[in-house]
Amino acid sequence: MEPTRSSGAGSGNSGTYTPEIAESLRFEEEIQSLMHPSLEPPPASDGGSSFTALLGLPANQAVELLHEPESDDSLAVAAAKASGREMWRFRLRDPKALTLPSGCSPTFPSNAALVERAARLSVFAAEDSPEAASVPSHSGDRSPKPKAEPADSDSQPICPIPGERPQRLAKRKEADKGNKVKGPAKKTKSAEEGSAKGAEENTSGEKLPYVHVRARRGQATDSHSLAERARREKINARMKLLQELVPGCSKISGTALVLDEIINHVQSLQRQVEVLSMRLAAVNPRIDFSGLDSFLSAECGRVTVGNGRGGGGMEQSAWMEATVVNGGRRQPQQQQQQQQIWHVDLVHPHPTPPVWERVDSPHLIINPGTSLFGYDPSNSVVSLHSNQLKTEL
Amino acid sequence: MGNEDDNRSLSFINTPTPTNAGFLERGRRIKMAAEMGLVESSRGRHWSRALRSRLLPRKGNSACGCKEEGTTPSKVAEDLVGEDGDDEVMEIERRLRALQKLVPGGEDLAMDQLFEETADYIEALQGQVNVMRALASLLDGLEKEKRLMRG
Secondary structure: EEEEEEHHHHHOOOOHHHHHHHHHHHHHHHHHHOOOOOOOOOOOOOOOOOOOHHHOOOOOHHHHHHHHHOOOOOHHHHHHHHHHHHHHHHHHOOOOOOOOOHHHHHHHHHHOOHHHHHHHHHHHHHOOOOHHHOOOOOOOHHHHHHHHHHHHHHOOOOHHHHHHOOHHHHHHHHHHHHHHHOHHHHHHHHHHHHHHHHHOOOOEEEOOOOOOOOOOOOOOOOOOHHHHHHHHHHHHHHHHHHHHHHOOOOOOHHHHHHHHHHHHHHHHHHHHHHHHHHHHHOOOEEOOOOOHHHHHHHHHOOOOOOOOHHHHHHHHHHHHHHOOOOOOOOOOOOOOOOOOEEOOOOOOOOOOOOOOOOOOOOOEEEOOOOOOOOOOOOOOOOOOOOOHHHHOO | HHHHHHHHHHHHOOOOOHHHHOOOHHHEEEEEEHHHHHHHHHOOHHHHHHHHHHHHHOOOOOHHOOOOOOOOOOHHHHHHHHOOHHHHHHHHHHHHHHHHHHHOOOHHHHHHHHHHHHHHHHHHHHHHHHHHHHHHHHHHHHHHHHHHHOO
């Protein structure tokens, strides 16, 4: 469930999610750096992205920095922080000793809910089976929360939540204490300090998404590889999407070859646009778009707002035809009877098959009642239908 | 709405050029119009914005909020593909760079965003090609019919 969710989150929300996910993953990396005995000196924090920088700063400044990034999930920030603390507990089995400088005690604006989320994150990250065994006992009361909390945090700041959670937090912390080897006292103390502070903090407007990444069995679970794996999954998902787009790409295996195919496809499409534009230039009608201005002002909004591609297709053709105008658009009078003049009234597509009615022999006039792209003369091969275009596109 | 934009984007095409402007010149204008059609069809996209600023002569582009001002070329694939042997990674990076050059505005993008923009760009291109092909055959058919009518 979790891996798909994370990758789903990545590929589902295409544009907006990316920087946020990147940031949350950055937090994981920063958490990783916490593991090591030497805390690097806080570099000049760039937009609050440096977790260790936050640690080095006094609590107030850290809170300021935490407020900077915009995030939907205000809990995620402190949750990430708190998760670092939680993960220390798991990591204490490692040979490397964790020395947390007391001066940098993480007093973050986390509250009970955040610590719980942190625990959940660390649960997902936990590799050792005893940990995994102990944790599922708590997962029961935590599992509804992954669904509930994103909904919570999306709409509300942290402040209202502390009221609900402290009891559950207390329960979980006690149970966890039983499992931990070293240094629980330090953790819970700081966590409680944090929760006390959390009540006061108002992380308004903080938006950070929270990517749940579950470590698979037998895989490394340090935050670096977690972040990497999440990113890799996201990239693989995108790559699969591209493979589906490019015809004949699904059979090919191997990133380089697939990329080759994609590049070839893009190049061929661009070349086709060029060839077709030359072909259109070779056609020699004169199109008068006296009706085009009104059409654009009336229909453009509707067309663009509606179907993205199909409406765009209509617009594209509008631009396309405008190019063939040769200046006729701005000239109201209709000259050159030798040449064809088309009055195109581009109306919103009509469901019935449209008909271009010819009135004068040199002129081809389309009535307003009909829609564009409906051309069905007796010997014409082309029957363009706007709906047809939509489905094609 | 984007009406002013639309009119502006069209207006540069319509500098009056009679039919004797030359086949090549007309072809170039048509191609520019086609690319504007691409731009307008997928407005919010990064590649759309980049293509638009390439097409329209604008003064003072500093005001537009470019997200990343030119990712250094090495930044694209590095941190993600560190696992393979170096040769493969270089191969992939080479292709990624080629893709970056193809997709408008691709130089700023890292791998995941690049793929996303590429997918959208491919869709838009395909749509544009369809429209142009349909239009071309339409016009051809009409011309043929006109010729038949005359004769």
